[in-house]
Structure formats: C-alpha cells, structure tokens
Amino acid sequence: MEGESSGIYESEFVTTLTGVCDTTDTATEQCSYANTECTADGGGGKCLCKVTHYSDGTDCQPKIALNTACTASPTGQCADSLAACDGTALLCKCTTGNFEKNDGNCAVRIANLEDGCVTAETASDQCAIADSECRTDQCLCKDTHYKTGTTCTIRKNPDETACVAGGCVTHATCDTSASPTKCECDTGYTASPTSTPTMYKISHWFEHDSQPDYEAAYIMYINVYIGNI
Structure with a gap:
C-alpha cells in the first residue's frame, strides 16, 4: 500500500513510553515520546528510553555521571555501565569488582x-x-x-618457623635446612624480639649548666630491626 513502511504506517507514531513499535521499521521517528527509541523487548518492540537516558516511570531522564547525586531507585540511573547508585552515599559509584580510573570512568x-x-x-x-x-x-x-x-x-618475622624461601621480612632469610624451617636475620642484623620488632626506649636529656635537665627529658619509642654497626 502506498505510504506504508515495513510493518507500520509512516503516519503512525508511538506517543507513549513503553508503547509497542516495529523494530524492523527503518523510520527512526516512529517513537515520538521524548528521548525514546524502538528497542527489541520480549520478542517484540517497545519505545524505551535511549541508552543515554533512564526511565523514572514517567519520562526519560539523562543518565547521571560518576560521583553525582542519584536516588535509591530506579536502577540504571548511572551513565557508566559499571556503576550504580550507592544506596548509602546516594552517588553514582563503581560497583563491586570495579574501580574508578583517573579519567573518571569505571574499569574492571x-x-x-x-x-x-x-x-x-x-x-x-x-x-x-x-x-x-x-x-x-x-x-x-x-x-x-x-x-x-x-x-x-604476610612475611614472617625472625625466629618464626614454617617459612618458605622468600617468605621472611626484609633483612631476614628462611633457613630451609632447619626442621622446622625458620626465618633468621641476615648477617649484620639482630632480631628483637623473636616474633615482633622490639620497642626500643631512647632517652635524651637537655644539658643545663653541665647538669642533666631531667624536667626537659623526653622519651621516644621506635619499632625497628636494628642492624649491627
């Protein structure tokens, strides 16, 4: 019939969101509702929001950029396909299993x-x-x-047992010939204590009239493995 396109009349326009359309029709304007396009849905076609928009149930709204305010519902508000609206922060955030790149996009x-x-x-x-x-x-x-x-x-400390080659802290090596195997300090280093670094107490006094000024004394504690000098 003259004036007929494939499956739908050119004069027919779908004026509602989720209205039925013909996905085989080449006429891009068959969905006249704002920011919709004919999309395959359940074996047929419906006028749904474009990929750049999401449905709020009534209209098609622009999708939301990363780290921008969103609402707990509906889903699909965020522009990045690897992001969703965080229900606590109410911001579009990268979902679990993804991270935010320097360029502001999500990546796996x-x-x-x-x-x-x-x-x-x-x-x-x-x-x-x-x-x-x-x-x-x-x-x-x-x-x-x-x-x-x-x-x-986690690496083992000196004197800890059941180590493997390369499994000890810096300046310690696993003695794989021992039974059980044990982390031992390298030459020039001392473990203190055996399982965790020693808390060394270092005191310093300011001299006043050649006498220690004990009121000005301060004490500093540090956690280190000490190398022999």
Missing part, C-alpha cells in the same frame, strides 16, 4: 597477580587480590607480603 579490577595494570592510576583498589598493589605496571604483592600461588601471604 585486575583479577590476577602479575597481570598488567597502570602504575599511574591513583586508585588503591586497582588490583583485586587482597594485599596486592600496582607496581611497575603489574599487580604484585605488597612489600609486607609474598606471593603464594594466586594469593599474597
């Missing part, structure tokens, strides 16, 4: 140790493995931890 967290990351990114949660961080563009265990298969394990 790096799942495995030694996978590539971007050191220049300031997000501390770029690497997904607990106690890992991005260094030299790789997700690596923090200095306080070492790699154990796919996870990071």
Whole structure:
C-alpha cells in the first residue's frame, strides 16, 4: 500500500513510553515520546528510553555521571555501565569488582597477580587480590607480603618457623635446612624480639649548666630491626 513502511504506517507514531513499535521499521521517528527509541523487548518492540537516558516511570531522564547525586531507585540511573547508585552515599559509584580510573570512568579490577595494570592510576583498589598493589605496571604483592600461588601471604618475622624461601621480612632469610624451617636475620642484623620488632626506649636529656635537665627529658619509642654497626 502506498505510504506504508515495513510493518507500520509512516503516519503512525508511538506517543507513549513503553508503547509497542516495529523494530524492523527503518523510520527512526516512529517513537515520538521524548528521548525514546524502538528497542527489541520480549520478542517484540517497545519505545524505551535511549541508552543515554533512564526511565523514572514517567519520562526519560539523562543518565547521571560518576560521583553525582542519584536516588535509591530506579536502577540504571548511572551513565557508566559499571556503576550504580550507592544506596548509602546516594552517588553514582563503581560497583563491586570495579574501580574508578583517573579519567573518571569505571574499569574492571585486575583479577590476577602479575597481570598488567597502570602504575599511574591513583586508585588503591586497582588490583583485586587482597594485599596486592600496582607496581611497575603489574599487580604484585605488597612489600609486607609474598606471593603464594594466586594469593599474597604476610612475611614472617625472625625466629618464626614454617617459612618458605622468600617468605621472611626484609633483612631476614628462611633457613630451609632447619626442621622446622625458620626465618633468621641476615648477617649484620639482630632480631628483637623473636616474633615482633622490639620497642626500643631512647632517652635524651637537655644539658643545663653541665647538669642533666631531667624536667626537659623526653622519651621516644621506635619499632625497628636494628642492624649491627
């Protein structure tokens, strides 16, 4: 019939949100409701909000940028596909398993140790493995931890047993010939105490008329592994 497009008359316009339309029709204007387009839905077509907008139940509203105020409902308000409205902060935030990049977009967290990351990114949660961080563009265990298969394990202190090669704190080495294996300080270093660093007490007095001014004394405590000098 003259004036008929594929499946729908050119003179027919869908004027309601969620109104039925024909997805095979090439006429882009068949959905006349503001900011809608004909979208496949349940085997048919409906005039739904464009991908840049979300439905508030009545109209199509522009999607919301990251870290911008949103409401607890409806879903799908945030412009970034990896973000959702945080129900507590009521801001569009990257969802669990994702992190916010320096450019203001969300990205999937790096799942495995030694996978590539971007050191220049300031997000501390770029690497997904607990106690890992991005260094030299790789997700690596923090200095306080070492790699154990796919996870990071905290390093053992001097005199702690059941260690593995590379599993002791800085300036200590695992004696794998011992039974059980044990972390021992490297030459020139002393452990104090055996399982945690010693709290050393350092006192200092200000001299006054060649006599210690005990009222001006101060005490400083520090936690360190001391190297022999």
